[in-house]
Amino acid sequence: MTSTAFFxxxxxxxxxxxxxxxxxxxxRFALSLYVLELTGSAAAFGGILALSMVPTVLCAPLGGVLAxxxxxxxxxxxxxxxxxxLAGGYCLVAGGGGTVPTVAVxxxxxxxxxxxxxxxxxxxxxxxxxxxxxxxxxxxVAQVQSLASLLGPIxxxxxxxxxxxxxxxxxxxxxxxxxxxxxxxLRIPFTPPERQGAALTGVAADLKEAGGFLLRKEPWxxxxxxxxxxxxxxxxxxxxxxLPYLIKVHLGLSAQMYGAAEGVMGLGSVLGGMLxxxxxxxxxxxxxxxxxAGSALLLLPIAAALFLEAPALGTYGVILVCVLxxxxxxxxxxxxxxxFFQQVTPPHLMGKTAAFISxxxxxxxxxxxxLYGVAFDLLQGQVWLxxxxxxxxxxxxxxxxxxxxxxxxxxxxLYS
Numbered sequence: 183m184t185s186t187a188f189f190x191x192x193x194x195x196x197x198x199x200x201x202x203x204x205x206x207x208x209x210r211f212a213l214s215l216y217v218l219e220l221t222g223s224a225a226a227f228g229g230i231l232a233l234s235m236v237p238t239v240l241c242a243p244l245g246g247v248l249a250x251x252x253x254x255x256x257x258x259x260x261x262x263x264x265x266x267x268l269a270g271g272y273c274l275v276a277g278g279g280g281t282v283p284t285v286a287v288x289x290x291x292x293x294x295x296x297x298x299x300x301x302x303x304x305x306x307x308x309x310x311x312x313x314x315x316x317x318x319x320x321x322x323v324a325q326v327q328s329l330a331s332l333l334g335p336i337x338x339x340x341x342x343x344x345x346x347x348x349x350x351x352x353x354x355x356x357x358x359x360x361x362x363x364x365x366x367x368l369r370i371p372f373t374p375p376e377r378q379g380a381a382l383t384g385v386a387a388d389l390k391e392a393g394g395f396l397l398r399k400e401p402w403x404x405x406x407x408x409x410x411x412x413x414x415x416x417x418x419x420x421x422x423x424x425l426p427y428l429i430k431v432h433l434g435l436s437a438q439m440y441g442a443a444e445g446v447m448g449l450g451s452v453l454g455g456m457l458x459x460x461x462x463x464x465x466x467x468x469x470x471x472x473x474x475a476g477s478a479l480l481l482l483p484i485a486a487a488l489f490l491e492a493p494a495l496g497t498y499g500v501i502l503v504c505v506l507x508x509x510x511x512x513x514x515x516x517x518x519x520x521x522f523f524q525q526v527t528p529p530h531l532m533g534k535t536a537a538f539i540s541x542x543x544x545x546x547x548x549x550x551x552x553l554y555g556v557a558f559d560l561l562q563g564q565v566w567l568x569x570x571x572x573x574x575x576x577x578x579x580x581x582x583x584x585x586x587x588x589x590x591x592x593x594x595x596l597y598s
Contacts, residue, residue, distance in 0.1 A: 191369050192310040192319065195258075198364045199303065199326045202262055205357025207334025209269060209292060211444060212342055212350035213285050215437060218426060220282055229555060230286050235548040237294035239541050245298035246305075246537020247388045250530065254302040254309075255368040261299045262362035265292065269355030273348050280347075300540060305533035308524050309371045317521045321458035324517050328451030328509075334444075342437055373530075392534035400526060406519070406586045407542040409579055413474065415546035416575035419554040420481060421447065421505065422547075424569060427558050428501065432565050433494040443502060450506040454513025462518050468591035470518035471583040473511040478576030480508040481569050488566035522590070 217230050248257060272280070272288050280288075303323075311319040342350060396404045425447070429440045462470065484504050487497040527535045557568040 192307075194364065194368050195303070195306060195310070195370075196322060196326055198258070198262075198361045198368065199323065200330060201357050201364070202258075202361035203327055203330035204334055205265075205354040205361065206292070206296065207330045207448075208337065208350055208357070209354035210289070211334055211441070212347055212354070213289055214426070215342060215440070216347050217282055217285055218430060222431065223555075223559060226282070226555070229552050230282070230289065233286055233548065234289035234293045235544060235551065237290055238297045239545045239548070241294050241297035242301065242537040242541040242544075243389055243392075243534070244537075246301040246392065246534035246540075248298060249301040249305045249533030249537070250388065253372045254306050254370045254533075255365055257302045258299060258368070259362045259365035261295050262358045262365060265295050266355045266358035266362065268292070268295075269351050269358065273351045273355075277348070297540070301533050301537040304520075304536035304540075306370050308529065308532055313525065316524055317462065317517070318459055320517050320520050320524075321455045324458070324513055324520075325452050325455035328448050328455055328513065330448070333448070337441075342441070388534055392531055392538050395527070395531055395535060396538060402586055402589045403523070403526065404542075406583065406590065407539060409583045409586060410519075410543040411546040412579050413576060414544060415550040415553075416579065417474075417478060417572050418547060419550035420569055420572035421509075423551050423554040424558060424572075425501070425505065427555075428488070428565060429498065432488075432562075433497060435494060435498060439498065443498075443505065446502050446506050447509050450509030451513040453506070454510035455517065457510065458514055458517045461514060465518075466591070467518045467522050468587050469584075470515050471580050471587050473515040474580035474583060475577055477508040477511040477515075478573045478580060480504040480511070481573035481576070485566040485569040485573065488569065 214230070217226065268288070268291060272284075276284055307316060307319050307323065337353075396407070425443060426440055429435050429443055430437070465472070481504065483500050484497075487500040492500070523535070523539060524532070554568055554572075558565060561567050
């Protein structure tokens with residue numbers, strides 16, 4: 183990474199991200215495990231996860247408009263303060279427990295806050311890092327996100343069974359509070375928009391401009407986003423819903439072992455981020471769809487272990503290895519795609535376009551989570567089948583993505 187990428191404000195933003203994302207990982211892990219223990223149902227678990235993702239789709243475009251209209255460090259600090267207050271308030275009101283509906287409401291609120299928060303982070307990278315350093319910068323941010331996903335479940339799995347939900351919520355809230363204080367000292371270059379007039383009119387015009395960029399100026403980029411939505415519908419839920427259900431319910435293993443598996447997912451993403459520089463430097467964006475195909479193929483050994491009814495610990499070991507390598511492949515593709523998006527997007531559309539990308543690519547996640555939750559419940563005697571179907575769908579979509587990437591790579595239009 184170039185020295186510019188480690189500029190003071192970029193380093194401060196990354197440090198705040200480590201703490202904030204760790205807090206978010208702890209909160210989501212503890213709340214989702216609490217729901218699974220209350221219900222014992224993959225359908226209920228998948229339904230709650232799906233419901234909590236809806237605000238990402240609905241609020242992300244507005245978060246993008248906000249990121250291009252308000253200094254981004256103010257958005258980050260304000261939302262982190264709000265999340266800390268929300269976690270602490272829930273503990274005081276619900277006493278560290280609560281029902282499935284109250285947990286669902288809390289997860290929806292946390293998701294809505296993240297939907298407004300993430301566009302500011304994504305739009306800040308091009309403002310702090312020159313074009314030649316963005317691949318490395320995105321790799322560093324991806325590693326931070328993955329490290330938080332790694333440490334959160336490990337700590338959660340180790341402490342949840344001993345302490346219950348409340349200490350986990352206080353821990354997450356404390357992380358957000360510390361991150362918010364750090365972000366008060368962050369300085370991100372910001373040029374206020376020239377557009378004046380009624381607020382609602384300005385928001386509508388901003389969304390129309392970003393939508394026009396994706397639909398008319400870069401239509402193949404929009405097709406790539408649709409393919410990502412398809413992958414989030416048919417591949418990602420195998421990990422998000424299938425992993426906890428297979429380990430906790432089907433294999434009957436402990437919360438600590440489930441936490442370790444979640445940690446391995448984070449470790450796989452960290453590995454992908456570490457390898458992004460040398461690996462993507464050779465393959466480039468055009469061939470990065472192969473990593474998605476690799477991730478889909480790595481589901482097949484898991485399906486085989488389930489089909490053959492291997493011993494629980496043996497199946498658990500297969501899951502860990504395949505998840506580690508599979509998430510590394512996914513991360514490599516995500517870093518390549520994120521960098522490409524930043525390179526082709528005009529600076530004044532960065533926040534709004536990042537928000538549209540987030541909304542479009544995740545719009546299928548709630549449906550996919552609910553779909554796989556029902557599938558795992560209905561196919562309790564054949565839990566390998568949803569895994570195989572996810573692998574097949576991932577392979578087909580990665581082939582389609584290859585054609586889109588070939589077209590995009592041959593017609594880059596850089597605005598930086």
